[in-house]
Amino acid sequence: MFHLLSRLCACAVVLLVPVACVRAVPPPGGGEAEALARVEDWEDRRSLGDGQLVAWARGEKGPAVQLRALRALARLQDASTLEAILAGLSASAPSLRDEAAFAAGELALSWEPLPEEMKTRMTEALREAEAREPEEGVRRTLLESFSKLGTAGAIQRLIERLGEGRASTGRAALALGVSGRRGASLAEVPLEPVKALLAASQPVETRYGAAYLLAYVKRPAALELLRHGLSDEDPDVRALCAKGLAEVGGADDSAALARLLEDPIPRVGAEAARTLSRLASACSTPCAPLEALVSLRKRAPRVARGESASAHALLAVAQQGLPRAGRPVLEALRRSLAEAGQPVSEIAADDVAWIDCRLAAAMDRQTGALAEVLRCGNGRVPEARRWALGLRELAQTQVPEGAQEAVPALLHPDARVRLAALAAVEARxxxxxxxxxxxxxxxxxxxxxxxxxxxxxxxxxxxxxxxxxxxxxxxxxxxxxxxxxxxxxxxxxxxxxxxxxxxxxxxxxxxxxxxxxxxxxxxxGQPVRSERVESPPGTPRPPAASPGATLIIRTRKGDITVALDTAQAPLTSGNLEALARQGYFRGISFHRVVPDFVAQGGDPRGDGEGGPGHSIRCEMTRRAYQRGVIGMALAGKDTGGSQFFFTHAPQPHLDGRYTAFGEVTAGMEVVDALLEGDVILEVRTGP
Missing domain, CATH: 1.25.10 (Leucine-rich Repeat Variant)
Known part of the structure; x- marks a missing residue:
């Protein structure tokens, strides 16, 4: 769970403590219903059923059981099941081929990397299946699986599909972008076909796929296309193009990004602010990106008026940090908060105080000394929270002596402060x-x-x-x-x-x-793989969620209603439903908010390292991480607990990696307004 921010932060303290009831093991034999129940039991126990699960995934028990068995293999991610999964790519029913394609992608995305020879085998099989596949929906799943595989052969097939003009061309572009985000080289991707995909006449999905590719291709040739995309009518396309400019843009893009700071969609402005901050990292004197960021002073009165989402651009700057030449910008933003007038409510006052501390901590990162953060926040931010924030910033400082300040804090009575001090000392x-x-x-x-x-x-x-x-x-x-x-x-x-x-x-x-x-x-220096360890029959598991179950997360900023995906993720949904009924979430905060990415909560410690004292297995679903999806935070395979996150915008690189188990049906404006430290008053279950 430690140092996993790049993998969406840590989740629960995993103790393997039983959660609730013991699931009855179905008797052997019987009909389809009994077979489906047995597959579920094997999946729960991470078992192959002495080979029966693999046989059923090959169709031994009929198509309904085969479909469910393939989903179980997708979740087990056991390398020994590769051939059974690949055999499903040739099934007669499109639904079975689609499920096999999904399972192949999940196996490719295994937390424990596959051997190279298996990746080669999978690449060949997926390329053959995609070449002969007549169904557009199955082809889309195969393209997504190529992105999870990320081999040279997979990338080459996506490149081939990029310029074909099919309905799935935008999906191919998106898959290439996701591959790039996961570390695959996109040096050979031609950008000429992408230009046509960004045309205003194209569907939003196609333009989004093109923008996603451009954001992660990281080549100067993408510059003009990214600049063009800044004026797209879709906010997520604009945000992606702003993000991409951080890699290939420069001071000349400051004016266009400054205009995006005033975008009507706050998350777009936050992305522009983050990119300007990154461009400013090369500035040793006042420069155009820093001058553009000064205009964020206009955000301060809005935050004081209770427009919490307006604070996200300020938060993005503070999280990204600025060079020493940007200190006057941070000072100006803090002054604007102080001069914004009396906040309209206690909520607004807390928002102003927290953003002030965030900016103060960014100033301390510049100097490598805790100073500003110790007197920030107008008395509204607790001392331990300020210390923890400042020490986390010292862990990122470039000043060699920065860790000196952390040594006394190793003895602090608050565990969050000690943990932050350790992070600073480990860094330097x-x-x-x-x-x-x-x-x-x-x-x-x-x-x-x-x-x-x-x-x-x-x-x-x-x-x-x-x-x-x-x-x-x-x-x-x-x-x-x-x-x-x-x-x-x-x-x-x-x-x-x-x-x-x-x-x-x-x-x-x-x-x-x-x-x-x-x-x-x-x-x-040699590949080592772990053993697959089965849980014994009758292993405790959470109760299944009630059909149609919802959660209503109450905060001071309003309520968030979540429809749980009880069909695809009954265990994950049931786990949160059970915790909510116990009153577990009362008083727990959203400890992590990354503008235009996620808002994460559910940790009783408040530092991203806590949980309920038990872990649940992953239930990878076919639900894509669109805006407003709720997902389970993880520190590795089968480490879910109580920490969950909401997506501010689509996050396709999370698909199939973290259990997506529902979506916001009301209160998305509340999700947009969340800042670090916002407290969950309670979570009610429904209907």
């Missing part, structure tokens, strides 16, 4: 931190102890090795310790860590096995 180790960090290795809090382990590993404190081994022994009952402890063991004892890590390859928790396999692969 200093000798004075060695002893207090070693003391934290004995912390009862597994999050703090784990971060201390990661830090002593980074600092090469060999004397701490016995305490790290003691933490390794705790992994059996506290799986979240696995990742930082594995890193520390490898850093401190190298190949001598191999026996301990090999023992984790059969740990009951999938994420511990993944961590061990990754660590051993790096340690030995």
């Amino acid at each position: 180790p200093v000798p004075e931190a060695v002893e207090p960090v070693r003391a934290l290795l004995k912390a009862e809090d597994p999050v703090v102890a784990g971060m201390a382990a990661a830090t002593v590993g980074k600092m090469k404190v060999l004397e701490a090795l016995p305490d790290v081994h003691s933490l390794a022994e705790r992994v059996a009952r506290e799986p979240d310790l696995a990742e930082p402890v594995a890193g520390a063991l490898v850093a401190l004892e190298g190949k001598a860590a191999e026996p301990a890590l090999r023992g984790w390859l059969v740990h009951p928790h999938a994420n511990v096995r993944r961590v061990a396999a990754e660590a051993l692969t790096g340690l030995t």
